[in-house]
Amino acid sequence: MTEYDNEPIPGLPGILPPGETIVWQGSPDWRSLARTAFHTRLVAVYFAGLSLMAALFAVRHGAYAGLELTVSLGLVGLGLLHVLAWGSARTTIYTLTNRRIVFRIGMAVPKCINLPLGMIASVDFAGRANGTGDLPLTLIGAPKLGYVALWPHARPLKIARPAPMMRSVPQAATVAALVARTCLAANPNGRIAPIEHAQAQTPRTAAPAFEEAHPA
Structure with a gap:
């Protein structure tokens, strides 16, 4: 038995409430992450x-x-x-639902960080030649997220105001489009521009503890 065996849904801390569905799940490419x-x-x-x-x-x-x-x-x-x-890649799952983004991270101390889509002000994208890329998320307000607790899933050098980042995601351009479109659908008045040609990716494994980010 591992610390992830009790997860009701891989990558999530509990059963999804009525009306919430998984849009995409994925994990970092470990070579790119290295x-x-x-x-x-x-x-x-x-x-x-x-x-x-x-x-x-x-x-x-x-x-x-x-x-x-x-x-x-x-x-x-x-x-x-x-x-x-x-x-780190093996114990990480990024989950996008129609209501939130969940980071399941942590090798020694697994945790889930919950980011409601209404908290996301913008989604950036930095791609690489091999198709992987990083998706930094800019959050509204001052969420109580620690840089050390997030690393390596944090935007580099943003220590005073840590920003969660989906790192070394395969097919990153497609995933970025899907994340932006889902955020826009959940928050039509937001600043996230819709991007087309998105497709889902095969899910991978999952984690326990739960942490929710709240605006200060």
Whole structure:
């Protein structure tokens, strides 16, 4: 049994109330998450530079222990970051319903963060060449969300006013269109522009605890 086995619906903390339906569910692509949230490429470049310096020192002085240690640390560090990215993606489910967006996140302490569509002022989109992308959500008011509790599902550098972000979503352009259209349908007077050509994606697994964001 895992901590997710008691979920009545994968990715949600309870049974949906009458009239609420799931529009889309998805999880981050772990390889893209490793590169963008855990910065594996930057870490690889850093250790490559250290290894080059260690290699030059080893050739000059005939001492290769430092080079072996540097390379080993780099490989272990990159391996751990990839494992964390895989674990984070595996335990994350983003759920869009006709009334809210739910983030099921957390490896050590699973939780669900509930964002009613009426709280969402805008949906941004940052796509990548491989089809994945990030969907930062701008919320109305001052929701009580902590940056550390949200990370890595938080917009980078928005620490004082954390903004939830759906990270490394596959088929991101399609999902962004679907999210924008659903938000607009729920809040016709909002500022979210409708985008066409959206389609749903296959759901994945799910989580327990529940946290609801309220405007201050």
